[in-house]
Amino acid sequence: MPTSRHSRRAVCAGLVGLTAKAERRIDGGFVFESEVAGHAIRDRKPFPAPARTIKLPIVIVGGGMAGLSAAWWLEKKGFRDFVVLEMEKEAGGNSRYGRNEVSAYPWGAHYVPVPNADSVLVRELFTELGLLIDGHWDERWLCHSPQERLFLHGRWQEGIEPDIGLTAEDHRQFRAFDERIKEFRASRQFRIPMASGAPSDSPLDKLSFRAWLNNNGFKSSYLHWLADYSTRDDYGASSADTSAWAGIHYFAARDHDEKGPLTWPEGNGWILRRLLQKLGKFVRPSQPAVRIGKSGTGWEVQTPDTLYQCAAVVYAAPAFLLPYLDPAVHPVKTMNWSPWLVANLTLDRIPAEKGLEPAWDNVIYGSPSLGYVVSTHQDILMHLQRTVFTYYWALSEASPAQSRRDLLSTDWGVWKERILADLERAHRDIRQCVSRIDIFRNGHAMVRPSPGFLTNPERKSWEKGRERFFYASADVSGFSIFEEAQYRGVEAARRALAAIGR
Amino acid sequence: MAIVLFLSVFLIAACGLIYELIAGALASYLLGDSILQFSTVIGTYLFAMGIGSWLSKFVAKGLVERFITIELMVGLVGGFSSAILFLAFAYTDAFRLLLYVMVLIIGVLVGLEIPLLMRILKERFQFQDLIANVLTFDYLGALGASLLFPLVLVPKLGMVRSALLFGLVNAGVALWSTFLFQGQIRRVGRLRYLSVLVVAALGVGMVLAERITETADASLYADEVVLARNTRYQRIVITRWKDDLRLFLNSHLQFSSRDEYRYHEALVHPGLAAVPNARRVLVLGGGDGLAVREILRYPSVESITLVDLDPEMTKLFREHSLLRKLNSDAFHSSKVRVVNADAFPWLEEHGGQFDFVVVDFPDPTNYALGKLYTTAFYRLLKRHLAPGALLSVQSTSPLFARQSYWCIHETIRSAGLNTWPYHVYVPSFGEWGYVLAGKGEYKRPQVPPGLRFLDQTSLAGLFQFPADMAAVPVEPNKLNDQALVRYYDKEWRDIAH
Numbered sequence: 001m002p003t004s005r006h007s008r009r010a011v012c013a014g015l016v017g018l019t020a021k022a023e024r025r026i027d028g029g030f031v032f033e034s035e036v037a038g039h040a041i042r043d044r045k046p047f048p049a050p051a052r053t054i055k056l057p058i059v060i061v062g063g064g065m066a067g068l069s070a071a072w073w074l075e076k077k078g079f080r081d082f083v084v085l086e087m088e089k090e091a092g093g094n095s096r097y098g099r100n101e102v103s104a105y106p107w108g109a110h111y112v113p114v115p116n117a118d119s120v121l122v123r124e125l126f127t128e129l130g131l132l133i134d135g136h137w138d139e140r141w142l143c144h145s146p147q148e149r150l151f152l153h154g155r156w157q158e159g160i161e162p163d164i165g166l167t168a169e170d171h172r173q174f175r176a177f178d179e180r181i182k183e184f185r186a187s188r189q190f191r192i193p194m195a196s197g198a199p200s201d202s203p204l205d206k207l208s209f210r211a212w213l214n215n216n217g218f219k220s221s222y223l224h225w226l227a228d229y230s231t232r233d234d235y236g237a238s239s240a241d242t243s244a245w246a247g248i249h250y251f252a253a254r255d256h257d258e259k260g261p262l263t264w265p266e267g268n269g270w271i272l273r274r275l276l277q278k279l280g281k282f283v284r285p286s287q288p289a290v291r292i293g294k295s296g297t298g299w300e301v302q303t304p305d306t307l308y309q310c311a312a313v314v315y316a317a318p319a320f321l322l323p324y325l326d327p328a329v330h331p332v333k334t335m336n337w338s339p340w341l342v343a344n345l346t347l348d349r350i351p352a353e354k355g356l357e358p359a360w361d362n363v364i365y366g367s368p369s370l371g372y373v374v375s376t377h378q379d380i381l382m383h384l385q386r387t388v389f390t391y392y393w394a395l396s397e398a399s400p401a402q403s404r405r406d407l408l409s410t411d412w413g414v415w416k417e418r419i420l421a422d423l424e425r426a427h428r429d430i431r432q433c434v435s436r437i438d439i440f441r442n443g444h445a446m447v448r449p450s451p452g453f454l455t456n457p458e459r460k461s462w463e464k465g466r467e468r469f470f471y472a473s474a475d476v477s478g479f480s481i482f483e484e485a486q487y488r489g490v491e492a493a494r495r496a497l498a499a500i501g502r
Numbered sequence: 503m504a505i506v507l508f509l510s511v512f513l514i515a516a517c518g519l520i521y522e523l524i525a526g527a528l529a530s531y532l533l534g535d536s537i538l539q540f541s542t543v544i545g546t547y548l549f550a551m552g553i554g555s556w557l558s559k560f561v562a563k564g565l566v567e568r569f570i571t572i573e574l575m576v577g578l579v580g581g582f583s584s585a586i587l588f589l590a591f592a593y594t595d596a597f598r599l600l601l602y603v604m605v606l607i608i609g610v611l612v613g614l615e616i617p618l619l620m621r622i623l624k625e626r627f628q629f630q631d632l633i634a635n636v637l638t639f640d641y642l643g644a645l646g647a648s649l650l651f652p653l654v655l656v657p658k659l660g661m662v663r664s665a666l667l668f669g670l671v672n673a674g675v676a677l678w679s680t681f682l683f684q685g686q687i688r689r690v691g692r693l694r695y696l697s698v699l700v701v702a703a704l705g706v707g708m709v710l711a712e713r714i715t716e717t718a719d720a721s722l723y724a725d726e727v728v729l730a731r732n733t734r735y736q737r738i739v740i741t742r743w744k745d746d747l748r749l750f751l752n753s754h755l756q757f758s759s760r761d762e763y764r765y766h767e768a769l770v771h772p773g774l775a776a777v778p779n780a781r782r783v784l785v786l787g788g789g790d791g792l793a794v795r796e797i798l799r800y801p802s803v804e805s806i807t808l809v810d811l812d813p814e815m816t817k818l819f820r821e822h823s824l825l826r827k828l829n830s831d832a833f834h835s836s837k838v839r840v841v842n843a844d845a846f847p848w849l850e851e852h853g854g855q856f857d858f859v860v861v862d863f864p865d866p867t868n869y870a871l872g873k874l875y876t877t878a879f880y881r882l883l884k885r886h887l888a889p890g891a892l893l894s895v896q897s898t899s900p901l902f903a904r905q906s907y908w909c910i911h912e913t914i915r916s917a918g919l920n921t922w923p924y925h926v927y928v929p930s931f932g933e934w935g936y937v938l939a940g941k942g943e944y945k946r947p948q949v950p951p952g953l954r955f956l957d958q959t960s961l962a963g964l965f966q967f968p969a970d971m972a973a974v975p976v977e978p979n980k981l982n983d984q985a986l987v988r989y990y991d992k993e994w995r996d997i998a999h
Contacts, residue, residue, distance in 0.1 A: 139878040142982035145869055259983045357869050380846035382811055382870050383735050 064093020067316030069489030087288035097269025106267025114260035209247025236338025246449035340445035446480030515643025554613020581669015791829035880917035
């Protein structure tokens with residue numbers, strides 16, 4: 001739609017030899033928007049009486065990775081009398097994914113670090129899925145080279161540990177930090193799943209990761225950046241809002257012999273897809289639990305159309321939601337959840353690059369976002385013309401409540417501008433490449449391991465569970481990663497089986 | 503009115519400097535030694551401007567007409583200067599002479615511009631204002647041009663089109679002056695007509711600039727360019743010098759018809775001759791059909807599947823008469839099936855086993871190509887090997903890129919195949935390496951008769967590696983850890999510098 005103003009500008013631009021660049025139209029909008037349904041529950045809107053009643057030994061509430069892992073375990077043990085109630089039209093939680101004409105892409109978790117011997121369950125699942133064959137990882141789904149790059153001082157460098165422009169003192173601090181991490185690793189306190197090593201209390205849990213760095217003489221701004229990037233990446237919280245124990249866990253719990261991580265175009269949606277092939281028959285989509293209550297020795301779980309009477313509940317939905325379902329439970333006051341924004345940008349062409357080739361994970365130093373992941377990175381095609389960038393932004397600058405308000409009240413157009421302005425630092429032509437931006441606003445994306453989370457009474461109560469009621473999500477661990485969700489899901493399933501005498 | 507006049511000064515000053523910069527840059531680009539080229543071009547140009555200024559005093563009457571005529575001449579000569587110089591470099595030996603002649607002509611004409619314009623304007627302004635303003639805009643124009651040239655013009659337009667664009671500006675000033683000084687010109691119509699003609703000529707030049715650049719580009723290849731084509735995937739250039747045809751993909755030499763038989767005989771026969779009664783053959787890459795030509799020597803072969811990404815490439819070698827001759831009409835054999843697809847996903851999606859496989863991919867210059875040299879790729883390929891089958895892989899130079907060569911070898915071994923590394927001397931490439939691999943054993947075969955290079959004696963020699971090419975310890979190349987691209991980048995960069 002050339003207006004006269006546009007065409008005049010085009011003529012002028014043409015005269016000085018520039019190609020006329022009309023502002024490119026970018027489509028898109030918000031996706032999922034499940035907070036409407038969620039808020040209806042929160043606001044205790046009246047629900048109709050259920051039309052039917054079903055009796056079952058076990059009901060799993062929540063079809064994310066925790067709920068599906070509980071189902072995976074039950075099914076493995078030959079137990080099939082259960083259902084998985086899912087609020088959304090599709091199961092998956094933080095492992096959900098999308099697909100368009102260019103590529104599949106994640107809407108949340110997008111990789112799993114290569115699990116070491118500690119992560120018995122993850123290795124068991126991955127062996128089943130054919131990822132681990134005779135002790136070898138399937139190269140196809142290990143992250144291809146080049147894995148990571150960082151945009152620092154106006155250019156891309158390999159790896160995300162800052163390297164260019166550092167003083168000798170900065171380098172010394174990075175080495176000293178590595179040494180400390182090695183010691184922590186040797187203590188066997190920091191393991192995945194965390195329950196296999198975490199102490200019931202630790203002096204490291206009494207202060208923030210940032211305070212710990214400062215107290216230990218780590219003042220390098222580059223090291224502080226990496227620490228902060230890491231806690232934002234895994235916990236959605238700044239290093240000042242993260243327990244030092246959790247901050248150290250990020251670095252000390254991972255020692256794998258194979259270069260990873262494992263990743264797929266659709267992110268952890270690949271695992272989800274494979275699990276659903278086997279377990280989809282147990283999943284009841286669009287069936288939010290709206291009431292949960294004790295009934296005799298067992299439980300009643302009510303959805304809009306069905307009343308489930310069961311002996312045991314595996315509660316794999318977020319812990320902050322339960323007080324709205326069961327009036328006997330107190331509202332969560334001390335644990336927090338980080339709000340996230342995930343955007344999928346469809347690109348008609350790949351941004352021009354000087355120097356390094358695009359990596360899988362592309363991080364911009366000093367950006368409030370976490371950068372982007374190239375969803376076509378695992379492709380084995382020689383010439384890619386188009387791609388999808390999955391762009392992550394953990395809103396960690398303000399308090400979770402305030403950030404959540406900003407997240408939900410800001411227009412798509414404003415978010416679009418914020419995202420493009422951020423990417424423009426590293427890709428000047430990004431606006432000429434992007435044709436579509438879809439945005440997922442996840443108000444409660446992941447639980448936060450704030451200082452004191454190890455001894456937090458609320459988290460402790462989830463760990464303990466209730467009579468024949470077992471919390472399954474990563475909330476129990478205090479931080480939300482695939483391995484914890486899977487471990488807590490399986491653990492809850494085990495306890496549920498034991499409780500009903502199976 | 504005044505500002506419009508001074509804008510003309512600004513524009514012609516910019517044009518003048520642009521031609522000078524183009525001449526200097528072109529000379530540096532084509533002849534090298536930029537200090538010498540720029541110094542002599544600037545010196546000649548300034549000297550010529552001096553001549554122009556001196557000559558201006560002999561222009562007595564019809565100042566405006568002369569000014570407009572000079573503008574048109576500058577536009578024409580300056581505008582086409584770059585194209586003429588490019589073509590002169592490509593097709594004549596007179597580049598240097600022509601360069602300084604053109605610099606002289608443009609310099610003289612530009613030297614005439616300002617004095618004439620000042621005399622035209624002297625009636626309208628105080629002398630002190632006139633000289634101040636004219637020189638101010640003159641220098642401003644120079645600044646504009648000198649910034650525009652490296653930052654915008656060269657990267658966005660290239661030299662040929664930049665010169666033409668500023669030729670248009672000169673011609674535009676001429677045309678515009680016919681209106682500005684309407685009252686002072688006697689034969690306005692004729693001048694306007696001339697101006698439009700020059701504008702049109704330069705416009706046509708702009709449209710043809712791409713062709714001019716391409717033709718001139720040809721001179722960058724030492725030989726005559728028979729064909730140059732940009733496909734979706736690559737730039738294909740074929741050159742000829744006497745009876746030597748050469749294929750370049752993205753400026754990388756793929757073969758020279760003088761010695762390609764050494765490369766292709768070595769790629770195919772040590773392996774294929776050792777598979778008794780091979781029936782099904784797979785060729786990955788090799789869109790030139792030259793490996794297929796060698797494979798077709800075996801009567802036992804019933805089908806050859808060739809998987810090459812670029813349909814333009816296989817079409818070219820099926821249709822172009824010179825190229826058909828070179829591959830002996832390989833693509834017209836009923837045994838040959840051409841599949842235009844990406845090899846890696848094609849292998850993933852298709853079953854089928856083969857008795858002999860040729861892997862002839864471009865060298866691993868980037869991470870995308872590097873994926874075709876990984877343990878994952880060779881493991882996949884292994885599943886397509888029939889019992890007793892062999893695999894032959896072009897593996898870059900064990901002499902120039904020793905780690906890269908042995909890395910490919912190590913990668914194939916890591917994929918669980920037995921390997922027999924060998925190499926051959928191809929004059930246009932230098933020492934070139936291959937890896938033969940299979941699930942079983944390998945015994946040196948009887949090669950087919952009638953080959954130009956390989957016979958029993960030379961075959962035995964291929965498997966000997968002298969000390970300077972002997973195996974070195976290397977990491978295998980994996981999708982998640984592409985050691986090969988790092989080795990390759992380092993080794994070929996060391997050679998280039």
